Amino acid sequence: MSDLFAAAGLEKDAPRPLADRMRPKNLSEVVGQDHLLGPEGALTRLLRANSLGSLIFWGPPGTGKTTVARLLAHETTYVFVQLSAIFSGVADLKKAFEAARARRLAGQGTLLFVDEIHRFNRAQQDSFLPYVEDGSVILIGATTENPSFELNAALLSRARVMTFKSLDEEAIRKLLARAENVEGKPLPVDADAREALIAMADGDGRAALTLAEELWRAAEPGETFDRRKLAEVVQRRAPIYDKAQEGHYNLISALHKCVRGSDPDAALYYFARMLDAGEDPLFLARRIVRMAVEDIGLADPQALVVANAAKDAYDFLGSPEGELALAQAVVYVATAPKSNANYNAYKAAQRLAKEHGSLMPPKIILNAPTKLMQREGYGEGYQYDHDAPDAFSGQNYWPESLGRKKLYRPVERGFEREIGKRLEYWERLRRERGDAS
Structure with missing residues (x-):
């Protein structure tokens, strides 16, 4: 599409989001992924050895997966072809595969980038296999979901998983500094609001640039936003959390292990994270009851009583007051003496019976x-x-x-x-x- 704008002489006049205008032109400009793109990064080594194979890019949104895939094609002699599993079907795949096979016969390789690859069903994922195996395509699939759960084992066995990390605060700072250079003006925020803006980005570089762009649009000449005004102007971005997917399981696992490890402060933090992301409080109540019987047991029989009472209190009070009862139960089970003796005894009894x-x-x-x-x-x-x-x-x-x-x-x-x-x-x-x- 950008080529069509350029051919018509309209590209300079067409409005483009800041994140698109700031898309890196080479791999050295990608921030926050030094473990992949640094001097000894995994991708750097593959390029240096000229041994690029099929890859799965796994990571949160806004971490550079699409950008890196494009730049890899520029670093090699491959033709870059992009598909989205959201908008593409069997016909699109067949067309892409046939074109790639024709290029291969002509001595030209194809780097096929498939965004949201986990959205293809099992049969569609299997259709990649013969073209990956015979070298017609170098496949790069991007996914925000855990490949172990979402991709076929056969496809995973033919591709190397590269994990993209959420951008840390320093990487977001670098992006915002670059944005100020591109725009030729500083962000209209004080130091405290800048730190709040970095936190709002939640490790997503695209979100950071979008938020910055909103601030520049909203600011009057000479206006500087403090933290309170920032929150009014830029509505906080929802946490990256899907209650049916990996984020859900990561946080409940973290909460459970913090309780088991007798760390009430960390347990409260993950408990609050899950509530903030919209988790059902009754799901959390059920898990607290499970912690009471699995990790505390008879070391403190009151733990089960407290956990059940907290669930009943939430049912009685509703939200938001009821969450405090659940928080009290979290602290109680985290600080209770721990024992899995009853849990182990039950498992042993089950084995003996069978x-x-x-x-x-x-x-x-x-x-x-x-x-x-x-x-x-x-x-x-x-x-x-x-x-x-x-x-x-x-x-x-x-x-x-x-x-x-x-x-x-x-x-x-x-x-x-x-x-x-x-x-x-x-x-x-x-x-x-x-x-x-």
């Missing part, structure tokens, strides 16, 4: 409602624990062929320390009464 099938319990703990069962010895010899010394008979309740097993091993933390003492006491009584089998 491995040994339908073993008969010992007859002493079976009821005998019929005379036949009484004659067979059901219930014979059972000792009623309340009548035994210390209210503990110490009888063996395990199937005879299995023998006694130890599944639950309480930790020396919190309330489980007391449980451990009880178990040791009962074990001693069993030994004394001759039934430690």
Whole structure:
């Protein structure tokens, strides 16, 4: 399209977004991806060795995936062809593949860039394979989603994944400085507002330049925005977060591990991040209950009570007051003593049940409602624990062929320390009464 504008002599008059005007002309101008494009970066090494193969560019929006793909074609002799999985179908793919194969026969390579490649279905992704294998195309697919989940294993095995990182604050600062040079004027913000603007970009270079452009449009001559005015002029960009995709799982994983690691401050941070991004508070409430039973268990039995109470409080109060109850539960479970002893015991019991099938319990703990069962010895010899010394008979309740097993091993933390003492006491009584089998 830009070539058509140029041919008509209209390109200079056509309005172009700042982000488009500032698109890097060579790889050295790309910011924030030194691990790929620095002197010893992964892509730099491939270009230096002249061994560019099919690649998957994986990373958040605005990190330079499309730009780098274009520039790679300029660094080589390949013809650059771009498709978008959003707008392209089977016919477009077939046309691109046939043209690429014709170029290959003429001695010309094709670099086929497919944006949002994860949006192609499995069959469409498979259609790339023969053309990648015979060298008709060097495929570069760009995706914001985890390739492990969204791309066919066969396609992934034929391409190397290059991970693009969110731009850090220094990279965003460089972009804004370049924008000021391009526009020939400083951003109409004070130092504090500039830092707020960098944070608003959320690691997205395109968003940073778009926000800067909005500021220049909004500012009166000589006007300088502070942080408060900045927030009024530029509506804060929504966090990058899809509740059905990887961002969702990354943050809930982070929250859970912070609780398990007894860091209430980090746990609250990720909890707030998820709420800020629009997560369902009841989903978070369910996960807090899970943390209480999986990572705390009987080290603090109150954790489950608190987690359930927080869920009930949210149901009763609604938003936004109810979120405070959930935040209180987050702090409680993060600061509670930790134990996965019950979790491990349950898993071990599941394995034992599956491995040994339908073993008969010992007859002493079976009821005998019929005379036949009484004659067979059901219930014979059972000792009623309340009548035994210390209210503990110490009888063996395990199937005879299995023998006694130890599944639950309480930790020396919190309330489980007391449980451990009880178990040791009962074990001693069993030994004394001759039934430690």
